[in-house]
Amino acid sequence: MRSITLRNWQNHAATAMMLLGTVAVLVPLALVFFHILRMGFSSLSLDFFTNIPKPTGESGGGMANGLLGSAIMITLSACIGLPIGILGAVYLTEFGGGKLANTIRFSADVLAGVPSIITGMVAYTLLVVPMKGFSALAGAVALALIMIPIVLRTTEEQLKMVPGTLREASLALGVPLWRTSLQVMLKTATKGIVTGVLLAIARIAGETAPLLFTALGNQFWSRKLTEPMAALPLQIFSFAIAPYEDWHKLAWAGALVLVVVMFTLNIGARLMGRSARQS
Amino acid sequence: MNAKVTLEKMSVHFGANHAVKGVDLDFAANSVTAIIGPSGCGKSTLLRAINRMHDLVPSARVSGRIMLDSHDIYERSIDPVAIRRKIGMVFQKPNPFPAMSIYDNVIAGYKLNNGVQRSVADEIVESCLKRVALWDEVKDRLKTSAMDLSGGQQQRLCIARTIAVQPEVILMDEPCSALDPIATLKIEELIDELKERYTIIIVTHNMQQAARVSDATAFMYLGELVESGATRKIFTTPEKRQTEDYITGRFG
Amino acid sequence: MTEADSRYEPERRRPLGGDTIYRWLTAGFGLLVLAILGLMLFEMAQGSLPSLAKSGWSFISGKDWDAVQGNFGALPFIFGSVVSAVLAILVATPLSVATALFITEIAPKKVGGVIASLVELLAAIPSVIYGLWGVLVMAPWLQQSVQPWLIDHLGFLPFFSGAPFGASRMAGVLIQAIMIIPIITAICREVLLAVPQSQREAAVALGATKWEMIRIAVLPYGRSGVLGAVILGLGRAIGETMAVTMVIGNSPLISMSLLSPAYTMPSVIANEFAEATNALHSAALMEIGLILLFVTLAVNVLARVMIWSVTRGAKGGVA
Known part of the structure; x- marks a missing residue:
């Protein structure tokens, strides 16, 4: 012993x-x-939010075009990704007993594990090659591909947490299933779903790899969806590996802004999630 | 007395499990019929078959016929959603919609079915809440969450929500099992008033309740209908031995 | 007229009701997810065909990567990815498990909660920011302090031979480890929390110390879940692109030394794909992507199965 x-x-x-x-x-x-x-x-200075990058060798400048580009592409990818993710999740909760539903769940899990650079390659072959040029649209599609599985699974989880008695109550009132699903189930789960959506947006806001060969980046202002567009993470990347002290500074400032955005979204999502659980 | 709802050789299967076995039963119009029996006897299953709630369970199969005013509601061409508008249901636990206000809860079924004008909606909400004797308690906070109400108030709200759709039959699945005695009493009084307008079928495990509120009583055991008849007769001079044993508390 | 006087008039089912449409509509969106995965596999495979036809199996064994000459051997990248991912896992696993144990078993509940949410927030920091820190802070520090010391004292070992490059396999491994630690820790914590309290009580009732309780009750129960977390971390490390690209040196060498620059599969794609010189070059990069895709898919499926086996069992046990 x-x-x-x-x-x-x-x-x-x-x-x-x-x-x-x-x-x-x-x-x-x-x-x-x-x-x-x-x-x-x-x-960090005010310039960062109002100016575009200065040419090599000049000091100052900002990443305003990257901020705008990121905002545009995130919005667009949310427009593509949210309907697919949320309605797909509705299918899984309302009709999802069978083999097809399990296959969809499994594919979503698999998709969530695909390295983001691969989604960039896929968006490249799907959009950049046929459109003969890098574009913000391709970038948004690449980001949407990352967003979809995340939104799908979190939405499904939230919908599952809505008590089945509410569905019964609505159906017993003679409300059709589709209205029940949209106006009772989704409405009741709204807070939880928004939490998941915020987390998904936080995730794609920082993605760089899928934009490398889709949106490509742009030194100047760009608003056209069919042209290369600047994005904050892309600018942080290219400025960090450049050999200029001034550009490094801009990269740090960009990183700070990105982290603040990220944490705000994350904390917002957490608070939202907490209040969803309480009600 | 004419029958509003008639079951003919009605059976419910869940997969291989035969939950309700060939029940023949009439429910008279403008009266309260109680279905009693020990838990697991199939009484809730029978009730849910009457407004086609089993349609949502893939393994469930309903056979035989269920007639509403001599139309078979399980006939292929019938719209199950329309059936549920004619045959409303109140559940065991009060289940108001948490994301909606008191007002929106009452009008929910109506609005989701028809769409509705503001002034009409106000009228419906007021009259339905008055009919369930909730109006005076909530008229000053119609826009607040339904979740702030007490359990008994919530259940009366759910009844108001059900009658707002103007059903002809109301099914009640142990509507007082989650409530305290005072709230229970109020619901029972309400049931008594509602039968003037509706045909009510109530499932309960509480025999005193069945005796208090119902005109007719059906006793089920192991998925079969053992005996049915006028409540007074069932509770005083039952024909079957099993019924007597259950009513006198010898099993169950 | 009261409602009860009214007679029921049957309403017919419409041939194409809202519910039927809704079912097919949502099913369509669900199927899109399936289609995306299928399309992804198809596009990557199709894009790789020219390279597959030209190089065959020598693609995997070839050491020479020369876009100008048209020689494409992917071994340096495969080697680089495998070595740095495995080393990163070796660094990250003990630290992550220790942290998860500290959070769940040792620390007071509040402290544990704070550390846990810190770790979760850190998992949300984007790769490019770790890369920025790696290339501007960590790599210079490695080059100036750590690597010279290693060369002086351990230079006789093949792992520490050569000159002190800041951007090196060592930097890549460290940055990968830093990045996957929050992920592994978070999943390990979930797995450990899923271990039923009764298991702990049983061990303590036998007179076990806290460490013995962890060793005989907690870890064995959560073993496959922890393993799953580690494998999931491995998947992340293999697919990790930006941070690694920024610090690993990007040089297709097959070297034993931790100090020499190296390359990984995602890094070469990130660096060369947008500017691929010809069709064969982009096909070769697609094939690297295809290999990467298959490896990460296999790793992820394995990991999920293992994590499920623990957390599912626990839920059933508690409820």
Whole structure:
């Protein structure tokens, strides 16, 4: 029989290791955060939100065109992705007992695991090649492909949480199933669904890889959906790997803005999710 | 007395499980019929068959005939959605729509079916809430969430929601099982008033309740209809031994 | 006239009712998801055909990648991806499991909750931002402090030979590890939370210390879930593009050294696909994408099956 002192010692050693591991996890993450805040705030100025990048060698400039481009492409991809994701989820909850529904669920899970650069390649072959040019539209489609499986699965989960008694109550009033589904089930689950949508938007707002060969990026203002368009993450990428100190500064400022947007969306989603669970 | 709803050799199967076995039963118009029996006897299953709620369960199969004013409601060409407008249902637990106000809950079925003018809607909401004796309690907060009401108020709201669609038959599936005695009493009084206008079929496990509210009573056991008749007769001089045992509390 | 006096007049079912349309409409949207996956596989396979026809199996074994000469051997990228993903998993797994255990078993509930939501927020930081930090902060630090020390003291080992490049396999591995730790930790935490309290109580009632409780009750119960989390992390690491591309050096070398620059499958696609010089070049990149797709699909399916087996069982047990 092992002595109790040895066992206690082991217990303390193991606890210390776990604590140490946690610290080792938090330190680099804290460092990333620290640098983004420090470098970001020292480089951020009003110019960042109003100007487009200056040519190589000149200091100053901003990423206003990237902010606009990201907003346009995110909106467009939401317009494509949300109907597919949400109505697909409706199918899974209202009619989803069979094999087809399980196949759809499985494909959504598989799609969610596809590296985002692959969705970029697919959008490239589907849109860039036939349209003979990089375009914001292709970028939005690539982002939508990422968004769809996320929205589908979170919406399905939220719809499943709506008590079945509400569906029965509505049907017993002689309301057709389609109205029941839209006006009772979806309406009741709205907060939860919005939570999932916000998280999905946060996810695609930071995506860079799928835009590399779809939207491509643009040094100038661009508003046409059929032309290359700037995006914030793309600009952070190209400025970070460029050999100019000034561009690095802009990249840090961009990173700060992106992180703030991301955290706002995430925290907003969390609060929304909490109030959905309470009601 | 003429029958509003008639069951002829009505059976319900869930897969291989034979839940209701060949029931023949008449429900008289403008009266309250109670269906009693131990839990699992098939009484709720029978009730849900009457407004085609089993259509939603893929494994469920209803056979025999269910006649509403001598039309078979399971005939192929019949629209099940329209049937449910004629045959309303009140459930065990009050289930108001949480995302809607009190007002919207009452008008929900009506609005979702027909679309409705504002002034007409106001009238319907007021008259339905008055009929369930809820108007005075909620008239100042019609736009607040229905979830803020007490359980008994919620159940009366659900009844108001049901009668707003102008059904002819109201099915009640143990409507008081989640309520306290005072709320129960109010619902029972309401049932008594409602029978002037509607044909009411109520499932209950509470025999005192059946004795209090119903004109006729049917006793079910193991999916079969054992005995039915005038409530007073069933509770005083039942014909079958099983009925007597159940009513006197010897099993169940 | 009261309602009860009225007689029921049957309403006929319309041949094409709203519900039927609704069913087919939503089914159509659901099927789109299926179609997208199918289209994805089809497009990637079709795009790879010219390269498959030209190079055959030598595509996987060839070491030479030269777009100008038209030689396409993908081995350096496959090697680079596998090595750095595996190393990243080796770094990330113990740390993630330790953190998840600390959160669920050791820390007071509030502290654990705070750490858990911090970790979840960090999982939301985009790849390009980790890359930015990696290339501007971590890589210079590695080049100036860590790597010279390693060369001086451990340079006799093949893993630490060569010159101190900041952008190196080492940087790639570290950034991948930092990025997958939040994901693995979050899933491990869920898995550990799904371990029934009765399991813990049983162990404690036998006189086990906390660590013994973890070892005999918690970890064995959640084992396949933890393994699933790690495999899911592996999938993420293999598919990770931006951050790795920014710090790994992007040089198709097959080297044992952690200090030398390397390349991965997603990185070469990110760098070359938009500017592919000819049809064969883009087909070769498509084929790399196809390989990447199959590998990540296999890894993900495996991981999901393993995680399901734990969390599903737990839900059934509790309810």
